[in-house]
Amino acid sequence: MDLEMNLNAPHSMGTTIIGVTYNGGVVLGADSRTSTGMYVANRASDKITQLTDNVYVCRSGSAADSQIVSDYVRYFLHQHTIQLGQSATSKVAANLIRLLSYNNKNMLETGLIVGGWDKYEGGKIYAIPLGGTLIEQPFAIGGSGSSYLYGFFDQAWKEGMTKEEAEVRFVL
Amino acid sequence: MQFMASKQPENSLLGPESDSQRTLYPYVTGTSVVALKYKDGILMAADMGGSYGSTLRYKSVERMKPIGKHSLLGASGEISDFQEILRYLDELILYDNMWDDGNSLGPKEVHNYLTRVMYNRRNKFNPLWNSLVLGGVKNGQKYLGTVSMIGVNFEDNHVATGFGNHLARPILRQEWHENLSFEDGVRLLEKCMRVLLYRDRSAVNKLQ
Numbered sequence: 001m002d003l004e005m006n007l008n009a010p011h012s013m014g015t016t017i018i019g020v021t022y023n024g025g026v027v028l029g030a031d032s033r034t035s036t037g038m039y040v041a042n043r044a045s046d047k048i049t050q051l052t053d054n055v056y057v058c059r060s061g062s063a064a065d066s067q068i069v070s071d072y073v074r075y076f077l078h079q080h081t082i083q084l085g086q087s088a089t090s091k092v093a094a095n096l097i098r099l100l101s102y103n104n105k106n107m108l109e110t111g112l113i114v115g116g117w118d119k120y121e122g123g124k125i126y127a128i129p130l131g132g133t134l135i136e137q138p139f140a141i142g143g144s145g146s147s148y149l150y151g152f153f154d155q156a157w158k159e160g161m162t163k164e165e166a167e168v169r170f171v172l
Numbered sequence: 173m174q175f176m177a178s179k180q181p182e183n184s185l186l187g188p189e190s191d192s193q194r195t196l197y198p199y200v201t202g203t204s205v206v207a208l209k210y211k212d213g214i215l216m217a218a219d220m221g222g223s224y225g226s227t228l229r230y231k232s233v234e235r236m237k238p239i240g241k242h243s244l245l246g247a248s249g250e251i252s253d254f255q256e257i258l259r260y261l262d263e264l265i266l267y268d269n270m271w272d273d274g275n276s277l278g279p280k281e282v283h284n285y286l287t288r289v290m291y292n293r294r295n296k297f298n299p300l301w302n303s304l305v306l307g308g309v310k311n312g313q314k315y316l317g318t319v320s321m322i323g324v325n326f327e328d329n330h331v332a333t334g335f336g337n338h339l340a341r342p343i344l345r346q347e348w349h350e351n352l353s354f355e356d357g358v359r360l361l362e363k364c365m366r367v368l369l370y371r372d373r374s375a376v377n378k379l380q
Contacts, residue, residue, distance in 0.1 A: 098252075098255075101252075102252050102255075102256065105199075105252070127230075129199065129200055129224065129229075130199045130200075131198070131199030131200055131250060131251075131252045132252040133199070133200045133222070133250075133251040133252040133255065134252075134255060135222070135230055135232075135233065135251075137230075137232070147227075150227075150229075
């Protein structure tokens with residue numbers, strides 16, 4: 001009886017997603033569990049989605065919402081790349097996500113972290129929580145599991161880490 | 173997922189109205205902004221915190237931005253709506269510059285524009301969830317005004333939003349006078365921001 005009710009609940013991800021800049025770019029990390037209520041619908045989901053060659057996004061919140069937003073943005077970025085004649089910057093990707101998130105804020109339920117590298121600004125992390133605010137940060141955490149990490153990051157984060165440090169300490 | 177409690181999915185079952193945005197709930201919010209007129213112009217202060225419900229999630233949010241050549245805009249409330257307002261103003265200033273007529277939009281004009289925008293949104297039941305403070309100097313004339321989420325606007329010698337209204341304005345009423353020097357003005361603002369840090373749960377100790 002319990003199981004039935006829960007399977008009708010919307011697929012949402014009980015997620016932890018992290019994006020961290022280091023002195024050569026960005027490192028993104030995410031867990032792989034998608035839950036529908038109490039049941040784990042997918043234990044091998046890929047929450048880091050590619051938008052372009054150099055920009056990726058970590059998805060949290062409703063699985064459907066975050067997937068459709070990334071799909072739209074990938075489509076727009078593809079056209080943008082063709083028009084521009086060079087790869088899109090992570091700022092453009094983040095702003096496109098922001099536009100979709102903000103203009104549909106009543107219907108969407110997804111928090112995203114955009115991370116990418118471009119030749120103008122290097123590695124950048126942008127957090128786009130519910131509501132469509134765009135915040136550029138040296139590191140970002142999101143998802144329901146991120147609450148446990150605020151303290152750790154506040155204490156242990158420092159600028160200018162190497163890739164190994166960033167990966168080992170924070171993401172892994 | 174604990175933040176989902178504030179969202180009401182029933183809204184989407186309202187039929188054709190579900191396409192247009194209705195009353196929104198603020199997600200990431202900024203707290204008070206305090207501003208005052210001094211001898212040579214305007215002084216404004218805001219902290220750099222962005223709260224996500226009751227947790228202080230972001231600690232480097234810029235809630236004050238210069239507008240055109242003459243004005244400064246500070247906002248409390250939903251940060252994404254503030255970012256949207258900045259885009260509207262960017263467009264406004266751009267068109268103004270394109271006239272290339274030697275005139276530029278002063279604080280009074282920008283304040284009026286913002287009042288119209290906020291009031292119209294409120295009439296459509298789709299408010300921009302912000303309280304704005306607009307200050308500036310043009311041709312030696314100082315101007316300081318405020319617009320709330322529902323379109324209430326007025327100008328005064330000192331204004332504040334949110335908690336600042338209750339905590340900072342009494343201090344300003346007592347101690348403000350015409351021809352404050354820059355140092356005195358800064359000291360007065362610091363006093364207000366300190367009180368806000370003590371008593372406002374969503375204040376952080378990093379100021380702009």
